[in-house]
Amino acid sequence: MSLDRRSLGAVLAALTAAASLAACGPADSSDGAAAAAPVSAAAPAEDLPSPLPSPTSAAPTTASPSASAATPTRSATASASPSTAPTKRVSLAGYNPSANAQKEIDAALALAKSDGRRVLLDFGTNECGVCRAVDGLFAKSRIRSTLDASYHVVKIDLENNRTNMAILGRYDSSHGFSTPVIIVVDAKNTVVTNTNRTGLPKLTETGLDGFLRQWAK
Secondary structure (H helix, E strand, C coil): CCCCHHHHHHHHHHHHHHHHHHHHCCCCHHHHHHHCCCCCCCCCCCCCCCCCCCHHHHCCCCCCHHHHCCCCCHHHHHHHCCCCCCCCCCCCCCCCCCCCHHHHHHHHHHHHHHHCCEEEEEEECCCCHHHHHHHHHHCCHHHHHHHHHHEEEEEEECCCCHHHHHHHHHHCCCCCCCCCEEEEECCCCCEEEEHHHHCCCCCCHHHHHHHHHHHCC
C-alpha cells in the first residue's frame, strides 16, 4: 500500500510517541503517593499533669463551732446549781413571851440529833440588864459565827411565866435563879453546863466566845 507523505508522517509520529511511552514505563498512582512526603500522624502528646482542683472544691467542709458544740440543756444547768438555800439567821435579841418554849426546845433537839450540834437554852427576861448585855454580845459577828456553827439557840422568857419556870426547873432543881441562865445540852437533852451553878463567863466578846467554844461539840 502506498502512503502519501502526510500519512507517513502521522504514522511515524504515532510510533515515536508509543516508543517514548514504553521507555518511561506505566504510570503507577501508588508510586506517586509513596514518592510524596508521607503525612506523619500527629506525635502522641506527652502526659501532662492533671489540672489542679479549684480552691473552692478542694477546701474541706468544716462544721460550725456553734453547730458542733452541744448546747447545755436547762435541766443540766439547773442540776449543777445548789439544791438547798442557805439557812436564814434568826434574831437572838430579846425574849418572846408568847413563844411555845417546849415546842422550840423539841425542834432544836431534833436538829441536834441530825447535825451533831448542841442546844443552848437562854432563860431570861426583857427587863433584865444582864440579859440585854448578853443579847448584844450574841449580835457580834465573831460570837454569832460560833453560835451558828455549833449551836441551836432557844431563848426562853421567864417573866411571869410559870410554864417556862417549870421547864427551867427540869434542868436545874435549885430554888433560886439569877438571870440570865444559860444551859447547854446535847442531842440527848443531857445538861453539859449550867451557868446557874458555874456562874456566867466574863461578858466580853472574847470571854463569851471562849465559853461557847469550850462547850461546843
